[in-house]
Amino acid sequence: xxxxxxxxxxMFVQEKEAVTLDCTYDTSDPSYGLFWYKQPSSGxxxxxxxxxxxxxxxxxxxxxxxxxxxxRKSANLVISASQLGDSAMYFCAMRLYNQGGKLIFGQGTxxxxxx
Amino acid sequence: ETGVTQTPRHLxxxxxxKKSLKCEQHLGHNAMYWxxxxxxxxxxxxxxxxxxxxxxxxxxxxxxxxxxxxSSHLFLHLHTLQPEDSALYLCASSPETGEKxxxxxxxxxxxx
Numbered sequence: 147x148x149x150x151x152x153x154x155x156x157m158f159v160q161e162k163e164a165v166t167l168d169c170t171y172d173t174s175d176p177s178y179g180l181f182w183y184k185q186p187s188s189g190x191x192x193x194x195x196x197x198x199x200x201x202x203x204x205x206x207x208x209x210x211x212x213x214x215x216x217x218r219k220s221a222n223l224v225i226s227a228s229q230l231g232d233s234a235m236y237f238c239a240m241r242l243y244n245q246g247g248k249l250i251f252g253q254g255t256x257x258x259x260x261x
Numbered sequence: 262e263t264g265v266t267q268t269p270r271h272l273x274x275x276x277x278x279k280k281s282l283k284c285e286q287h288l289g290h291n292a293m294y295w296x297x298x299x300x301x302x303x304x305x306x307x308x309x310x311x312x313x314x315x316x317x318x319x320x321x322x323x324x325x326x327x328x329x330x331x332s333s334h335l336f337l338h339l340h341t342l343q344p345e346d347s348a349l350y351l352c353a354s355s356p357e358t359g360e361k362x363x364x365x366x367x368x369x370x371x372x373x
Contacts, residue, residue, distance in 0.1 A: 150303070181361070183364075188366055189270075189349055189351070189366045189367035189369065190364060190365065190366040190367070191351060191353070191362075191364035192364075193361060193362070193363070196361065237303075237304065239304075241359065243359060247358050247359025247360070248306075249306065249362070250303075251303045251304035252303055253302065253303045254303075
């Protein structure tokens with residue numbers, strides 16, 4: 147069964163430090179994409195970073211990087227130099243391209259950045 | 262500003278009311294989506310529209326009725342809702358189905 151698991155309901159990090167948010171996935175489909183979204187208290191979902199299942203290198207977007215370990219089926223998000231504005235819910239999602247682009251979300255991790 | 266606008270931002274309704282949620286996208290996308298986000302649950306896909314045609318309906322109760330009059334607008338008509346329907350309802354769009362989603366800010370719905 148296809149599934150996304152985020153095991154950390156809540157995380158704390160000190161401002162300016164790095165933090166890793168965990169995401170594991172389960173699919174037998176060889177063609178998929180992995181996404182991370184940020185949801186601040188305003189409710190809007192903001193796209194952060196994308197990793198395709200065939201991509202050889204880990205994706206990076208500014209302070210965000212995705213630690214993609216295909217054999218372990220993990221796609222952890224690393225945020226470097228945390229800022230107070232990073233406090234939000236973070237969702238990992240998987241898109242299955244052989245199933246009409248079906249998108250499955252994890253339950254989310256609430257990140258709090260301490261000053 | 263993501264280019265996807267949802268109104269209203271907040272809605273409180275009784276179980277016998279009829280109301281509608283509105284979503285508008287200014288991105289020229291062909292696909293639009295409704296998601297439900299309940300507290301402590303993963304996002305649940307409700308409906309997908311591609312070029313104004315419904316392509317996916319994820320076993321959503323009939324008290325939720327979507328409408329897509331054109332590729333820029335998406336509505337979710339609500340009637341005789343239950344308290345367990347209280348949630349954040351998110352609209353999203355993408356250039357085509359299967360591509361990166363752009364989300365609106367959501368409508369926080371409370372059913373009393």
